[in-house]
Amino acid sequence: MIRRALALLLALGLAAPAAAERFIVVQSTTSTRNSGLFDRILPIFRETTGIEARVVAVGTGQAIRNASRGDGDVLLVHDTGAEERFVAEGHGTARHDVMYNDFVIVGPPADPARIAGTRDAAAALSAIARARAAFASRGDDSGTHKAELRLWRAAGIDPAAHSGTWYRETGSGMGATLNVGIGMGAYVLSDRATWIAFGNRRRHRIAVEGDARLFNQYGVVAVSPARHPRAKAALARQFVDWILSAEGQAAIASHRIGGRQLFFPNARRRNDAE
Secondary structure: OHHHHHHHHHHHHHHHHHHHOOEEEEEEEHHHHHOOHHHHHHHHHHHHHOOEEEEEEEOHHHHHHHHHOOOOOEEEEOOHHHHHHHHHOOOEEEEEEEEEEEEEEEEOOOOOOOOOOEOOHHHHHHHHHHHOOOEEEOOOOOHHHHHHHHHHHHHOOOHHHHEOOOEEEOOOOHHHHHHHHHHOOOEEEEEHHHHHHOOOOOOOEEEEOOOHHHEEEEEEEEEOOOOOOOOOHHHHHHHHHHHHOHHHHHHHHOOEEOOEEOOEEEEEOOOOOO
16 A cells, blocks of 8 residues: 555656646747737637747847757747748747738827828828927837838938937837827837727827838747757647647637727748758
8 A cells, every 4th residue: 555655656757847847938029019919819828728928028139049059849930031040040940921911100189290180101200200209219229219210211311310319219128118108109110919908098099001011920939849859849839839720820810909809810831941
């Protein structure tokens, strides 16, 4: 009887570490956290697979740097070019489209740059610069920040030359930057999902939307175990397979606030290269 009890305790002791390892680290963005997306979909993933996904929510650039050091098992961000470089450099197995939404430029009710209703985002930024109207930038190498810089380049303007005057860089995530921008009556480029979920809008409103250059694609990549042996390849693959599956895509589509859908699934699988 004693031997049986000892054997059972030993078996339980050996099984406990294995059970504790049923989790993955997902390096992702502040927009997926601020919008509440992960709060919606990750419990469904865990119920389906028994795997817990622990999210590190930072800017896309930082998320990619973290994953490039092997700090994580899955990357889910929104800078397609940087994601493809991550794979090309051997850090990831393959990149897959997973969902999209768009960016918007929000601004104060006074609209000092007179851009409300404008569909050309680059022209709107030119007007902001001409008016020297306050603009709050994330300035954090995030996917949103990179999209913003592409728009400034399209406008032929180097905003860094005006840093600290009408152009302010917060070095913070999307929610914090919106708080700063609204507090100072500034224009802000935001992903639409975070803006819909944001609770401190005061009288700020969307000024610019609808430009094709405001399209915002998200991708998912499993970290390569060949490059990073600590990566939990099998569990990461289950996450990628699930989020690209009909169930995962339906979970993304079901995330709504006030009846408004925040992300639009568009999964497209590419061949994995281990």
